[in-house]
Amino acid sequence: MIFTSDNAFGVAPEILEALGRVNGGGAASYGEDEITKGLQNRFSDVFERDVAVFPVATGTAANSLALATLTPPYGAILCHEVAHVNVDECGAPEMFSGGAKLIGIGGSGGKINSDALVTRLESLGQKGVHQVQPRCLTITQSNEAGGIYSLEELRRLTGIARDFDLKVHMDGARFANALVSLGCSPAEMTWKLGVDVLSFGATKNGAMAAEAVVFFDPALVGDFEFRRKRAGHLFSKMRFLSVQLEAYLKNDLWLKNARHANAAAKRMADGLKAIEGIELVSEVAANEVFAMKTMKTLVALTMLSTLGLSGAAYAAGDAKTACRADYEKLCKDTQPGGGRIMKCLKANEDQLSQPCKDAMAGAEEKMMEKKEQGGMGEGQ
Incomplete structure (x- = not known):
């Protein structure tokens, strides 16, 4: 992506x-x-x-x-x-x-x-x-x-x-x-x-x-x-x-391409708003999305960048995202029930630094807690 x-x-x-x-x-x-x-x-x-x-x-x-x-x-x-x-x-x-x-x-x-x-x-x-x-x-x-x-x-x-x-x-x-x-x-x-x-x-x-x-x-x-x-x-x-x-x-x-790109950016922004640790710098007006990330979130996104989610961690401060057709994959995986990103990380765990492994372990622990509490379905 x-x-x-x-x-x-x-x-x-x-x-x-x-x-x-x-x-x-x-x-x-x-x-x-x-x-x-x-x-x-x-x-x-x-x-x-x-x-x-x-x-x-x-x-x-x-x-x-x-x-x-x-x-x-x-x-x-x-x-x-x-x-x-x-x-x-x-x-x-x-x-x-x-x-x-x-x-x-x-x-x-x-x-x-x-x-x-x-x-x-x-x-x-x-x-x-x-x-x-x-x-x-x-x-x-x-x-x-x-x-x-x-x-x-x-x-x-x-x-x-x-x-x-x-x-x-x-x-x-x-x-x-x-x-x-x-x-x-x-x-x-x-x-x-x-x-x-x-x-x-x-x-x-x-x-x-x-x-x-x-x-x-x-x-x-x-x-x-x-x-x-x-x-x-x-x-x-x-x-x-x-x-x-x-x-x-x-x-x-x-004009058709521009409308599609703008709509994609808006949808991505809506998905990002739902993620803890990410805050939009400004409302999306065209096809660019700028977001601020906490350090913990930045570590996770940097980890994803090394595994093919190009652009997840654009910089230590702002993240600039220009939307394209495959934005739907990211939106889907950031919604409740999306587990493909975690599976990708697990499959490539040997490539991750220790801070990234620690962040992933913490995320897995939270996922298990939610599952035990009935907040998540099977396969997530």
């Missing part, structure tokens, strides 16, 4: 089928094929306006190239302090922009605090050539802490950006998950609120390796295509990226 990340799971069958289909015969290279060209109209339909869309293979490329297009080397990009662009992209935004500075803003639940943003912006750029100039605000939706900005929260942040003459970028690695949670249209969550450029994610929601940079104002594209080429993301066989996005949008597969 794998619960580490939505990156760890497989590819949607519909997308795999599309990749196989496009593999027959040949097609024009470097994005001149009909599938890639057709994405312009398809994305324009989805977002209810003319857009310019450019496929790339990774979220880091999408974010970094988009931000570099919006921000000069002497510019500042404001983001949440734990934003993926700030802590998980190895300096790629800074490199591709030629030196732009990322400035982290605090806020609970992974959301940028609007008052803190205003305060920081008021102090930036006041020293002229001696200081970086604020040029862009980037917002993650849904965000790195599993939270989702409401439309009003987005409107507030984009309004501040406009007041300070900033462009707005949205990191939409989990865009579909946020969209179905809010129940709004793609347009209502982006350009209608003032978002200029979107990193449209698909890999975390069923694609093999496909993201897209979407410009809501084609005039902002500027030198983006040159930047994409220099970054190595102008694929010669671009149709293999583009067909993933085509299949992703077809018959609303992207």
Whole structure:
């Protein structure tokens, strides 16, 4: 069972089928094929306006190239302090922009605090050539802490950006998950609120390796295509990226997958709430679950991680769980009457450390007590 990340799971069958289909015969290279060209109209339909869309293979490329297009080397990009662009992209935004500075803003639940943003912006750029100039605000939706900005929260942040003459970028690695949670249209969550450029994610929601940079104002594209080429993301066989996005949008597969993942996360959260020693850090808003564990519970989950329950013990503090289809196995085994986990541990007892063996022995003792008291049935 794998619960580490939505990156760890497989590819949607519909997308795999599309990749196989496009593999027959040949097609024009470097994005001149009909599938890639057709994405312009398809994305324009989805977002209810003319857009310019450019496929790339990774979220880091999408974010970094988009931000570099919006921000000069002497510019500042404001983001949440734990934003993926700030802590998980190895300096790629800074490199591709030629030196732009990322400035982290605090806020609970992974959301940028609007008052803190205003305060920081008021102090930036006041020293002229001696200081970086604020040029862009980037917002993650849904965000790195599993939270989702409401439309009003987005409107507030984009309004501040406009007041300070900033462009707005949205990191939409989990865009579909946020969209179905809010129940709004793609347009209502982006350009209608003032978002200029979107990193449209698909890999975390069923694609093999496909993201897209979407410009809501084609005039902002500027030198983006040159930047994409220099970054190595102008694929010669671009149709293999583009067909993933085509299949992703077809018959609303992207929305169906997101609804399923969100529902799975909610069900897993409900199961975790019932386990003594586990407390949810926040309510589940999309497809991520964050939980705090007591040390005793952490020992047990770490033990399970070594036996194939990948992601059970993500870290000593928080546990991050991105749900997938096999979440049902965990939920079933954590309900009264579930005994498969204990049987797995017993079968691999020789691999366990002494603290883990002690924890398991204590659990067995409690199970026997409940059984003697009539609280458990046979085979548990």
